[in-house]
Amino acid sequence: MTVRKALALVIGAAVCTGVLGTGCARQQADASLQDAHAPGGSAAQPVSPRPAPPRHFPRPLPGVGPVMRDLLPSGTRQALVVTGESETSSQARVVLYERDPAQGWRAVTGPWSAHNGLRGWTDDHEAGDLHSPIGVFGLSDAGGRLPDPGSLLPYDEDPEFAVSGTGHLGEPLEGSFDYVIAIDYNRVPGTTPLDLTRPEGEDKGGGVWIHVDHDGPTNACVSLSEEHMRALLTAVDPDKEPVVVMGPREVLAR
Incomplete structure (x- = not known):
């Protein structure tokens, strides 16, 4: 080799x-x-747990704090929130909200401009004090001088809803009660808004309505434009146990 x-x-x-x-x-x-990937393998690495999904909480009723929220009936799924600019203001903002069990409260109509009592708001309303009462009240009955525009609430068409004269600013009141929704303050729910029964006595006032605006402050009621009253009448649903939550902004937020 x-x-x-x-x-x-x-x-x-x-x-x-x-x-x-x-x-x-x-x-x-x-x-x-x-071997490392085999079950029981000596080199197997621990599997990291998946991160928990983010928690979503239902939206609370906007502008309404825990004190006032506690006054809402458990079955209520509609709330008309009337927010006064201040305790002495006669101008307010109105929004209708509906509650979804999973998502919480959402606006369905508004915001709309409104008027309230000439002297603002009080949590101890008395007859003739020219304040709107603060609180949470049911909405159960409607009516007016004009025919029913399609109200979901029981509607009483009656010529007795006629009104005349002038308001606090000298504005004409005619037509103010063409459409009304009774606020269940010192009244018997399930009756016409014209019913004069006052369960808490005459001294606590009554006849507090949501009615057509006459371009000025009210005695105690909340007033909206005629267009918005028609929209409200066709939206407020008795099956959703509707309420009105009303008062000045700083009180509602507590």
């Missing part, structure tokens, strides 16, 4: 050994990797 042939055999053997060694190492690595 020549020196050249001997050298070729040595180099070939070395190359084969390196290739075989590489192949074995790869097989061993693959086997180890499989």
